[in-house]
């Protein structure tokens with residue numbers, strides 16, 4: 001390692017750390033930056049690159065904790081040299097996965113994610129780094145990211161779009177740029193230039209595509225402006241840049257992935273470009289080309305909610321890809337049929353298209369796999385539901401990103417991949433376990449009004465304000481709720497957070513109702529809504545509450561991951577038996593709201609679930625917390641040891657590798673040999 005004899009050396013050493021997202025899951029690295037100027041670091045969304053840009057050489061020289069810096073450098077060195085899980089296997093050297101996603105949640109300071117899908121993608125990359133899996137990722141660089149939420153005086157959500165300045169983010173030049181031909185308003189094809197950035201996520205490179213470059217017309221510059229904003233035209237342009245531009249970026253970078261993973265259908269147009277390459281560039285006949293394409297593609301579907309399974313008007317798709325389709329040797333009718341479940345449909349759906357062009361498909365929990373097989377069965381009319389080729393890999397979370405520092409130190413790390421040794425939870429004595437939790441709770445309580453009591457049972461609920469997540473279920477009986485909040489002996493407290501989609505007036509009204517209730521006298525200062533739910537706030541919440549509440553309308557929560565983050569911190573889940581909780585729940589790990597009964601209409605379901613929610617709170621959760629500390633500690637240990645060990649992305653990635661990536665890779669090689 002270099003000596004640190006001058007401010008320039010010091011800055012270079014710090015830039016090396018800030019330039020790799022490794023800092024986001026090595027707490028000491030974050031701490032190193034926080035100590036430079038805690039207030040400024042927080043004001044800058046905990047962004048190390050931006051902080052370094054603002055501090056002068058003199059300030060750096062005076063403030064850097066050199067001992068800590070040396071420890072972080074040594075830790076990173078060890079991390080780099082560690083022999084990984086993948087290296088200990090003896091696999092084909094050609095194996096490489098290209099992972100496509102329209103959002104990546106890696107750190108608060110890189111706001112190119114909106115919620116669960118993005119956080120999952122980010123955690124996927126972090127685990128690929130931990131395990132050493134050969135993988136590169138592709139996404140979009142949104143100049144205005146996803147919005148930041150501010151509430152006005154009446155509790156109404158307003159959206160702010162602070163610009164993302166590449167110079168103040170850990171973006172590196174990838175050294176490539178590509179073009180994608182898109183029609184302008186007059187239907188003339190314009191070669192849109194796409195710049196490629198690289199974000200380093202430990203061992204993994206994430207390439208972000210950006211159309212805001214000189215030379216592009218205004219409409220093209222704005223394609224990558226924001227995540228989930230704009231109309232259908234804007235959306236299809238983004239998805240063409242991601243899919244087609246993504247494949248071209250890989251080629252420009254000299255990368256030859258053997259497996260393509262579409263994380264949700266947004267990137268599905270990449271299949272069209274790959275097909276074109278095979279047919280037009282490599283002169284493979286259409287049928288074998290399609291076989292090869294399918295063999296080497298993994299597709300993960302993420303939601304049974306219709307809005308999440310994108311459908312475009314056929315004319316809009318035709319206007320954008322007709323010439324590419326021709327070059328694949330396909331007629332328009334043949335192509336458009338691939339985007340439909342049945343010939344009777346009229347649009348072009350990305351999920352059917354993705355399913356029809358991939359041999360390997362999966363949902364994100366066992367239940368979601370089942371629901372997906374039913375949902376998409378019509379694509380395979382000759383098969384029974386059970387034989388529909390959609391499997392399941394249950395989601396996870398990246399444990400080192402989400403675990404609280406106090407608990408992480410208590411558990412220690414497993415040698416192999418540096419993950420916490422979850423099984424040790426059973427050996428921890430009551431006092432240490434409780435003290436670690438109390439410390440995390442104190443950290444969260446710094447964000448809460450002083451009316452909150454750190455000894456009182458605290459429930460957390462944070463998620464996107466999508467209707468099916470029913471953030472207001474607990475408000476459905478205000479009197480009964482007020483009674484629980486006001487109980488002098490065994491009071492309940494509730495913290496909520498979450499953003500509504502900018503176009504979702506209903507979601508915003510819901511937030512406003514919650515804020516109004518929180519301010520009302522019936523809440524008695526025991527309900528709080530925290531603004532701007534993002535990853536740092538999510539960390540504080542999943543580490544610092546006592547119970548994590550989740551009450552989606554079954555079976556619409558495909559997986560859910562925030563409950564997994566809570567569990568590995570010893571925060572006890574209380575949830576509807578939906579998504580991952582069907583697999584995670586037992587009497588040793590938490591509480592179930594109601595059963596697996598599904599009503600014939602939403603209103604009946606909602607009232608039955610609300611009743612079940614109050615019942616479980618009154619009869620199980622509150623008594624266990626206040627009157628049976630031994631049981632509570634048992635639930636905390638069960639959550640950490642059983643759920644933490646299972647619902648993490650290292651386990652998830654091993655499953656992807658063994659049951660999808662490697663079989664896809666081998667399938668492709670076999671086809672190449674046969675050709």
Ligand SMILES: *Cc1c(COP(=O)(O)O)cnc(C)c1O
Nearest residue numbers: 115116463534535538560561562
């Ligand atoms: C984990 C996370 C989510 C996803 O949580 P769900 O339980 O799937 O709703 C959304 N937003 C943020 C900021 C997160 O950290």
